[in-house]
Amino acid sequence: MLARVTQSVRAAAWARALSVAVAEAVPGERKVAVEFDDGFAAQYDYAWLRDNCMCDACMDAASGQKNMCAYDYNAPALEVTNVRPGAALEVAWAPTPLPPWLGGRSNAALASSYPPMGMVVDEASPDGWSIAAHTSRLDAEWLYEHAYAPPPPPAVCHEPPTxxxxxxxxxxxxxxxxxxxxxxxxxxxxxxxxxxxxxxxxxxxxxxxxxxxxxxxxxxxxxxxxxxxxxxxxxxxxxxxxxxxxxxxxxxxxxxxxxxxxxxxxxxxxxxxxxxxxxxxxxxxxxxxxxxxxxxxxxxxxxxxxxxxxxxxxxxxxxxxxxxxxxxxxxxxxxxxxxxxxxxxxxxxxxxxxxxxxxxxxxxxxxxxxxxxxxxxxxxxxxxxxxxxxxxxxxxxxxxxxxxxxxxxxxxxxxxxxxxxxxxxxxxxxxxxxxxxxxxxxxxxxxx
Amino acid sequence: MLARVTQSVRAAAWARALSVAVAEAVPGERKVAVEFDDGFAAQYDYAWLRDNCMCDACMDAASGQKNMCAYDYNAPALEVTNVRPGAALEVAWAPTPLPPWLGGRSNAALASSYPPMGMVVDEASPDGWSIAAHTSRLDAEWLYEHAYAPPPPPAVCHEPPTxxxxxxxxxxxxxxxxxxxxxxxxxxxxxxxxxxxxxxxxxxxxxxxxxxxxxxxxxxxxxxxxxxxxxxxxxxxxxxxxxxxxxxxxxxxxxxxxxxxxxxxxxxxxxxxxxxxxxxxxxxxxxxxxxxxxxxxxxxxxxxxxxxxxxxxxxxxxxxxxxxxxxxxxxxxxxxxxxxxxxxxxxxxxxxxxxxxxxxxxxxxxxxxxxxxxxxxxxxxxxxxxxxxxxxxxxxxxxxxxxxxxxxxxxxxxxxxxxxxxxxxxxxxxxxxxxxxxxxxxxxxxxx
Structure with missing residues (x-):
């Protein structure tokens, strides 16, 4: 008998556009809890959401490639000021100090030809700089597909069968x-x-x-x-x-x-x-x-x-x-x-x-x-x-x-x-x- | 300062052709102990020596590719009848029964389009077949280079420096x-x-x-x-x-x-x-x-x-x-x-x-x-x-x-x-x- 090792079943749910029904920041865990309109629920780390922001500043619209990476924001200092569900999840981030790897203006990296994208002058900050506030946008379908805690339902196993x-x-x-x-x-x-x-x-x-x-x-x-x-x-x-x-x-x-x-x-x-x-x-x-x-x-x-x-x-x-x-x-x-x-x-x-x-x-x-x-x-x-x-x-x-x-x-x-x-x-x-x-x-x- | 990670030093010994000065089978360990004429000594497993035989039957003279592999002999049954040092090490092997993965003529593999190379009719054997006696030849320089117990001296580290x-x-x-x-x-x-x-x-x-x-x-x-x-x-x-x-x-x-x-x-x-x-x-x-x-x-x-x-x-x-x-x-x-x-x-x-x-x-x-x-x-x-x-x-x-x-x-x-x-x-x-x-x-x- 032929042994089917993996299966590729596409759930009926995929035939329609998904959206985020409920979204809530959980500051104690530094995650955002999301529930999609088909009932699937998942959590996403603050840093992961910031990393995968799809806004025009963070992602090149023509090529779909990333303009920013973890260098450009301060992961452990991220704080959420607002979240909004919908066809795209929106997460608003507070300004942060410069990240530790750039701490103090004396750090040579600030003199690099390639400074962080989000760095702004901030006279209130001890070193005179901060990372600006930002609002991240992530498409609901993409978010569903790329869920990792937990991963999406088996219907999203798209690998072809063997x-x-x-x-x-x-x-x-x-x-x-x-x-x-x-x-x-x-x-x-x-x-x-x-x-x-x-x-x-x-x-x-x-x-x-x-x-x-x-x-x-x-x-x-x-x-x-x-x-x-x-x-x-x-x-x-x-x-x-x-x-x-x-x-x-x-x-x-x-x-x-x-x-x-x-x-x-x-x-x-x-x-x-x-x-x-x-x-x-x-x-x-x-x-x-x-x-x-x-x-x-x-x-x-x-x-x-x-x-x-x-x-x-x-x-x-x-x-x-x-x-x-x-x-x-x-x-x-x-x-x-x-x-x-x-x-x-x-x-x-x-x-x-x-x-x-x-x-x-x-x-x-x-x-x-x-x-x-x-x-x-x-x-x-x-x-x-x-x-x-x-x-x-x-x-x-x-x-x-x-x-x-x-x-x-x-x-x-x-x-x-x-x-x-x-x-x-x-x-x-x-x-x-x-x-x-x-x-x-x-x-x-x-x-x- | 430039950090030299590895070195590529060629010992003077390499300028001349190496040969095997002494070789002796150690049946209790199923290894052959070899001493080269520059004093380097190493041991080689029976099965490894058989596997790397360079004779014209085991290795295609025109392409240098192997004609045989572990399929074609019975590794755990190998016994040495003679060893001879020199510019090439020669090891003579006794005939063996068919290997376990071909045990008994009933095994379907014997009917394969690709039977073992060394299989010969042997009416004295219980299943009517055996693997023929063979003498393996391995060039001394190649053997030196490819020693693994112990590996050759650092002079044979030929990887280029970084x-x-x-x-x-x-x-x-x-x-x-x-x-x-x-x-x-x-x-x-x-x-x-x-x-x-x-x-x-x-x-x-x-x-x-x-x-x-x-x-x-x-x-x-x-x-x-x-x-x-x-x-x-x-x-x-x-x-x-x-x-x-x-x-x-x-x-x-x-x-x-x-x-x-x-x-x-x-x-x-x-x-x-x-x-x-x-x-x-x-x-x-x-x-x-x-x-x-x-x-x-x-x-x-x-x-x-x-x-x-x-x-x-x-x-x-x-x-x-x-x-x-x-x-x-x-x-x-x-x-x-x-x-x-x-x-x-x-x-x-x-x-x-x-x-x-x-x-x-x-x-x-x-x-x-x-x-x-x-x-x-x-x-x-x-x-x-x-x-x-x-x-x-x-x-x-x-x-x-x-x-x-x-x-x-x-x-x-x-x-x-x-x-x-x-x-x-x-x-x-x-x-x-x-x-x-x-x-x-x-x-x-x-x-x-």
Missing amino acids: TTWNAADLAAAGGVVELDYASYLDSDDVLYDALSSLSDRGLIMLKNVPAERGPVEAVAQRIAYIKETMYGRLFDVESTPEAANVANTSISLAPHMDLCYYESPPGLQLLHAITTEATGGVSGFVDGFRVLEDLRAAAPDAVELLSSVPLTFHYRRDGQFMRFRRPLIEAASHNEPVAFNWSPQFEGPPRLDLRTASAKPDFELNADAFYSAYGLFAAMVRDPAYLYEFRMESGDMVVFLNRRVLHARTEFDAASGPRLLQGTYVNMDDFRSKLRAMKLARTTLGES | TTWNAADLAAAGGVVELDYASYLDSDDVLYDALSSLSDRGLIMLKNVPAERGPVEAVAQRIAYIKETMYGRLFDVESTPEAANVANTSISLAPHMDLCYYESPPGLQLLHAITTEATGGVSGFVDGFRVLEDLRAAAPDAVELLSSVPLTFHYRRDGQFMRFRRPLIEAASHNEPVAFNWSPQFEGPPRLDLRTASAKPDFELNADAFYSAYGLFAAMVRDPAYLYEFRMESGDMVVFLNRRVLHARTEFDAASGPRLLQGTYVNMDDFRSKLRAMKLARTTLGES
Whole structure:
């Protein structure tokens, strides 16, 4: 069965504009208590409200960027003189002395080319200056979305769903989602469906792609600019003598991801089959997130081992010396649900003497146990239960999340006929940005 | 005084080829004890030695990439039958049963398209298979470099030095290192000096650059391909009406870094002054690493606050919705000595309800204290004691580490004359790769 990890349900309430029904300062806690007209109640710190002021002085109207920051006001001295509910919450602040980091005119920062925005001459103040009174304005919907104490109701969880799969699941669901190349290029709705599927399952297939070099560029540029790498903007995958990279031999390539020696490995990979006349060369894909889920359930000790020791990913030839150290498994961050790094062929020695930031203080390494955990992970990603295999035909293009869905191919016989794929990459940042922006344009309210 | 944080001293011993003088298996510890001919002694785990075998079967001779990994042998069952010292260490391994993750022929992985490399039919084994005997070979110099128990002597610390500075230090050192544009393009030695200075001080200046669009591309491409971003491959900085970005207004820009909403913000930024006839617009640069050092010494509580709460960096307009959450200060990783993220104008609300992975379990947030720490950091980066200011003239190009050296400019009068800069970016990965590779080509031994 397909496992739905997160859900994206939009409550009916979002269809109408929200407003702040009740707002009250709570000076003892230095917070403002707010109740929205749908009943949701939250509290916001004085300093946070001042920091996120959306008035024309604090936020550049043309660019939406902030003109001020905590430098420009005195957070611990903020006092509220008035609050007003409505479509925007308004909070009036009393004048304050200069903040401690600027205390006294002797402080060198006052002579800076970049003095605080709100600083005014005030002869009544001991140092002759103060921060002016100000009224902050924060849009009610934005405030609702960005509530943090407590966070907004689950309906505001806008992150797209992630449906993990193994080979049987994907087969039962009808296999890889297929979309027509020309429709993808022409229709924003098809593009949105493609990006949504990609985000959900990690893999889509475009059909009827012209059998020539170039279409990967057009497909990528519907999403964003191309992520150039040391392999160029576009790259060929073809068997060549004395290949600088194993991808350009005819040997089998077990499931792996590309470019783990970059700080930000590509989010998307595109691979277009121009010619696949050679015998062999069956493609395989593995949902690494499902492997991780199952490993976590079956062997939590292995997960701990593989999270605690940094591996060394590198590429060291032809005037290049790329290197990045990261563990095989990384904990969820505030940007990605989970992460792992799997590209054994580009590994140097793991750093058995180092520990990751997430390693427990009492973690003690046993080298045999570490390598056994590594072997177990490697066996799982090769297990036919996870490996979804098919032969790419001329005119097929796969697009997949390089950091989630591992790709593989069996050996092919280079003498039996030509085999040429063309590929390219897109940044994870730009893919997520495009999907968020398209989703936002199709719904009422932005993501938190 | 300039503070030298790390040193790169190359011991005389490196001038000659190293070899393994003595090697002995220690079966009770499952390690091989090695003594090199310069007297350095280290131990290596059986599994690590097997993993890093450099023989033609285990490592692709043409690409230097690994053909095998822990999947392909049985780490906990490894036994040594012979070791031999010399220019390469040789370790002979006995045959082993199949590893536990493949135990029994019933295991589905044996039916995989990607079976273990070393698996051989063995009728004497209970499941009919075993992993063949093997002799591993590891070059002595490589082994020395990559020792981990203990690590090699300090002479093998090959990371380039980092000399932090404040405004007085940089002035006392003669200001920003200046190099001639044409020499930089023509001479590899000048290029190497430029990259070394950049790595050390974070900022260099190229002089005598033609006053036209384009030279940033040539300068970047001496290092690597250009890092394209949502602003394009190259970008102009010029005052425009209704600017989508504050950089394209004439207002002052306090010290900041660019593109903190990317997972991997640019490592290098290049800014070329084509025309600076407008009044005002003085450039300023701040070594953020020095600010961090001083903040850590003066206000460790502020460092803890700013390390524990993720900020939200975003760009949300024109079909883009970039977002990345990261704290202001990040602990040293195994890739970067330290990191910080400072781009207040592109911040959304900090996530006061979330904690970073490095936050102490008992960390409790006080919003006023957090914003005060933020204000203190902001005041320090604007303090004239750190801010090194000068006016860029037509024909000047600064190249700086975007993630270390903050850049700023004072307001200029757009009506008083034209002001046009052109800029571009290079990945941190590619910059470090180029410098490592150039250093390697100029010294005897590679970096660990």
